[in-house]
Amino acid sequence: MIIGVPREIKDSEYRVGMVPATVYSLVQQGHTVLVEVGAGLGSGINDEEYEKTGAKLCSTAKEIYDKAEMIVKVKEPLPAEYGLIRKGQVVYTYFHFAASKELTDAMIRTGAVCIAYETMEDAKRTLPLLTPMSEVAGRMSIQEGAKYLERPNEGRGILLGGVPGVEPGKVVILGGGVVGTNAAKMAAGTGAQVTILDVSLDRLRYLDDVLPANVTELFSNPFNVREQIRTADLVIGAVLIPGAKAPKLISRGDLSYMKQGAVIVDVAIDQGGCVETAKPTTHKNPTYIVDGVVHYCVANMPGAVGRTSTFALTNATSRFATEIAKLGWKEASKKYLEVKTGLNVVGGKVVYKAVAEAFGHEYTPVESIL
Secondary structure, three states: OEEEEOOOOOOOOOOOOOOHHHHHHHHHOOOEEEEEOOOOHHHOOOHHHHHHOOOEEEOOHHHHHHHOOEEEOOOOOOHHHHOOOOOOOEEEEOOOHHHOHHHHHHHHHHOOEEEEHHHOOOOOOOOOOOHHHHHHHHHHHHHHHHHHOOHHHOOOOOOOOOEOOEOOOEEEEEOOOHHHHHHHHHHHHHOOEEEEEEOOHHHHHHHHHHOOOOEEEEEOOHHHHHHHHHOOOEEEEOOOOOOOOOOOOEOOHHHHHOOOOOEEEEHHHHHOOOEOOOOOEOOOOOEEEEOOEEEEOEOOHHHHHHHHHHHHHHHHHHHHHHHHHHHOHHHHHHHOHHHHHHEEEEOOEEOOHHHHHHHOOOEOOHHHHO
């Protein structure tokens, strides 16, 4: 198979879809790997490293899209790339379709086979390709939140850990999954007072066992959410419904209960955000203020730490890229549940139910195309 790795063009995106080790493995198996010039520079990988492992460099993205049978990316295609994608071409990347009708409709029109990292599930119902970036985003959320709590960044002027004689900051985390757990670990490590909310009592019991004493676990309901954000310095939105839009847990009216200069980091923004006032921002312009509350809603948070994120991501994605290249997408889908559950849009049909429901599209069960 001919596999293409274009350079990411999303604003301030420094990750790349494949590392030299994966290129080497694929080439040794008889595949051809095309890499766009400069694709790895944001992750500290130069063109020569790709060439040494057998990749063929291409000067433009168009050349890669024209030749490749499978495209391996990190972020969703942008409008400039829509017209480059061909019918039947496999595009293997993060899509987050439920957050964008424009993207969904564009991929339907291409007739491509869209395999979304974020919906790939294993037999344990975990999300192995979303997990590494959720770990990065969860840890980054505290790092970024602490920065924007500083007064020069229009925050409250709070040091999360406090100092002797001064109480620490309060961090409220909505969602006890991978993002929330990693955020809680980081926040607790600073010495902050941390509260994490989730709707699963089993998950709360687990978190109570593994998190330190300065973390309080609380059942999530609208009353508890409002009461907790009222006293919070930093709120982390960490909720996820796989493949679907995130539920809105904080309304515009709720902001009036919050402290002036408090910070919200909505990690769920990739799936539409869990805060009513959230809108996607970029690393160059990461924040805005609504009703005195600082909003940080960068839609590709892990992209800022490109090297760490690229290697963490490709540790998870490379196995299935290799299997799709070896077997083809259809046979790989029959053999691996992860690939099957990653199928979102195939040949102009929406085959992932939550995406179809998000925009009222006709849903085609994935079994019918396999």
